[in-house]
Structures are given as structure tokens and as C-alpha cells.
Amino acid sequence: MSNQHPELFHRHKLNPILTAADWPYPVNSVFNPGAALLPDGTTLLLCRVEDRRGHSHLCAARSANGVDGWKIDAEPTLRPDPVHFPEELWGIEDPRITWVPELRKFAVVFTTFSREGPGVALALTEDFHSFERFGEIMSPDDKDAALMPSRLGDYWALIHRPVNGPEANIWISYSSDLRHWGSHKIMLAARRGSWWDANKIGLSTPPVETARGWLVIYHGVKITGAGCIYRLGLALFDLHTPEKCLKRGDEWVFGPEEPYERQGDVDNVVFPCGYTVNSDGDTLNIYYGAADSSIALATGSIRAMLEWLDQRA
Ligand code: BMA
Numbered sequence: 007m008s009n010q011h012p013e014l015f016h017r018h019k020l021n022p023i024l025t026a027a028d029w030p031y032p033v034n035s036v037f038n039p040g041a042a043l044l045p046d047g048t049t050l051l052l053c054r055v056e057d058r059r060g061h062s063h064l065c066a067a068r069s070a071n072g073v074d075g076w077k078i079d080a081e082p083t084l085r086p087d088p089v090h091f092p093e094e095l096w097g098i099e100d101p102r103i104t105w106v107p108e109l110r111k112f113a114v115v116f117t118t119f120s121r122e123g124p125g126v127a128l129a130l131t132e133d134f135h136s137f138e139r140f141g142e143i144m145s146p147d148d149k150d151a152a153l154m155p156s157r158l159g160d161y162w163a164l165i166h167r168p169v170n171g172p173e174a175n176i177w178i179s180y181s182s183d184l185r186h187w188g189s190h191k192i193m194l195a196a197r198r199g200s201w202w203d204a205n206k207i208g209l210s211t212p213p214v215e216t217a218r219g220w221l222v223i224y225h226g227v228k229i230t231g232a233g234c235i236y237r238l239g240l241a242l243f244d245l246h247t248p249e250k251c252l253k254r255g256d257e258w259v260f261g262p263e264e265p266y267e268r269q270g271d272v273d274n275v276v277f278p279c280g281y282t283v284n285s286d287g288d289t290l291n292i293y294y295g296a297a298d299s300s301i302a303l304a305t306g307s308i309r310a311m312l313e314w315l316d317q318r319a
Pocket of ligand 1: 067298
């Protein structure tokens with residue numbers, strides 16, 4: 007491995023794999039998808055779709071190989087419902103999906119958007135056709151949240167990103183019933199100054215369980231004179247006490263380089279919300295929004311990411 011710039015994420019040659027032009031109804035943009043592997047091996051992406059008012063909803067796309075041949079729901083799969091959930095007035099965004107074996111359901115955690123700002127909502131589903139909505143579980147300003155797949159002791163754990171003035175750090179909170187959350191703890195803090203992950207960070211995909219701990223891909227937002235740059239970094243957390251950070255890389259591992267990542271509705275953004283793991287147990291397929299305009303795929307090896315953390319953190 008070169009000391010210079012080891013490539014941990016490999017872009018798919020068919021990128022971007024999904025764009026607004028693929029949609030069965032008129033939309034502005036498709037990006038920031040959550041991902042799940044269904045029991046029959048189908049890859050499901052729950053895509054954030056921005057309509058031509060600027061409001062987002064979620065729409066499922068299914069593919070046998072996770073790369074092409076997508077079958078996209080003819081209508082929005084999960085729409086904002088501001089009558090019952092006023093926090094969804096201006097849309098729902100950026101879903102993270104976790105398979106929860108105890109419930110035999112997928113937990114979809116997404117961002118709500120309204121006058122109050124962004125918040126975090128939860129819905130459970132078995133099939134991505136019908137959803138049991140729990141409503142808002144974290145009040146504004148909060149986003150970039152995912153449920154951990156199983157209880158730690160008696161408690162469910164939610165990773166999320168509240169905003170505190172100029173700071174936005176990654177937190178973890180606990181609940182016995184998925185509705186009432188407490189024992190809030192900081193999990194990873196943004197750095198300061200000129201760092202790539204200064205001031206504002208957030209969880210990207212749900213954490214990846216490994217024998218060595220929870221591998222977390224997170225985004226950092228660097229504010230420059232020309233705008234923000236969204237890049238990705240790696241950290242490892244204790245399996246039993248996930249607020250305990252074991253390793254954190256100093257350098258970003260993936261950032262906007264290709265034209266579809268550099269230019270779009272929001273320039274210079276790579277923003278993954280989901281992954282699937284291949285049957286080898288090692289290859290991650292990371293689905294990410296590119297420049298808030300399209301959906302792209304990068305693959306990486308869990309083992310290589312852990313080795314990188316061993317060498318660099
Ligand atoms: C973040 C999120 C993402 C978006 C990104 C870049 O704050 O809201 O949905 O992709 O900004 O615009």
C-alpha cells in the first residue's frame with residue numbers, strides 16, 4: 007500500500023448509478039440514499055428525492071445486483087405527512103436503514119424539516135411498502151441519525167447529530183422503548199481550526215459491526231471561502247460501549263473529485279447514508295449522494311479500512 011494516498015473507496019465505473027432522469031415521475035434531484043439488502047438478495051435504496059417545489063420525500067429503488075437494472079416505485083414510497091407530523095412540513099430527508107433482528111423489521115431513521123429546523127424521526131417497516139411511524143424522536147436541530155441494530159444491555163442506542171451553536175458533534179442516546187431517549191453522551195467531537203472535520207461532523211452510514219468494534223464512516227464539513235466541502239473519515243468504537251472511541255483517522259479517506267461530485271445543486275459533496283455488505287463479509291457497497299444531485303456507488307474493504315486505522319490512528 008502506498009504511503010501517499012491509499013485508495014480505500016473505489017468508485018463504480020457506471021457512476022452516477024441513479025439520476026433524476028431515471029425517475030418515473032418529474033423530480034429535481036435524487037441523492038443521499040439509505041440502503042438495505044432484502045432477504046432475496048435484492049438491494050433496496052431508499053432515495054431522497056427532491057421535488058420541483060424543493061421539498062424532499064423518500065422513494066425506493068430495487069436492483070438485483072445493486073448497480074443497475076433499478077426498479078423504481080412509480081410514486082413516492084414515504085411522503086411527508088405534515089397533518090399528522092407537523093415537523094415534516096418541508097419534507098423528509100437522508101434516511102439511514104438498520105435491520106433489527108429482535109423486531110424482524112427495518113428501522114428507517116430520517117430527517118424531518120419544518121420551521122423549527124431539522125429533527126430526527128423513526129419508522130419501522132418489514133417490506134418498504136407500509137411503515138409504522140413513530141414521529142419525531144429527537145427535536146431540532148438534529149439530524150444524521152441511525153439506530154444501532156440490537157440493544158446494548160436493555161437499551162436501544164441511537165447515533166445522532168445535535169447542533170450546539172457553532173458546534174455540531176456526534177452523540178449517542180439510549181431508550182428502552184424507541185420513543186423516549188436519554189443518557190445522552192458525546193461520541194465523537196468535531197475538531198477545530200483548519201482540520202477537514204472542524205466544527206461540524208455527522209454520521210454517514212449506520213455503523214458497520216466488525217469483530218474489532220463499530221466502524222463508523224462520518225462526514226466532515228470544511229468551510230472555505232468558496233463554500234463547504236463534504237468529505238469522509240473513519241473511526242472505530244467499542245462494541246459494548248459505543249461512545250468509547252478506540253481509533254480515529256486524521257486524514258479524510260474520500261472526498262469530491264469526479265465532476266458529478268464536484269458540481270451539482272450543492273457543489274463538492276459526497277454524502278453516503280447507506281451500505282450493503284457482500285457475501286464475502288468484507289466488501290462494503292457504499293451508496294452516496296453526489297453534489298446533492300445524483301446517487302453514486304463506491305466499494306471498499308472493511309479489512310483495509312481497519313488496517314488503515316491501525317496504521318494511521
Ligand atoms: C447536509 C445535509 C445533506 C446535504 C448536505 C449538503 O447538511 O442536509 O442532506 O447533502 O448538507 O448540502
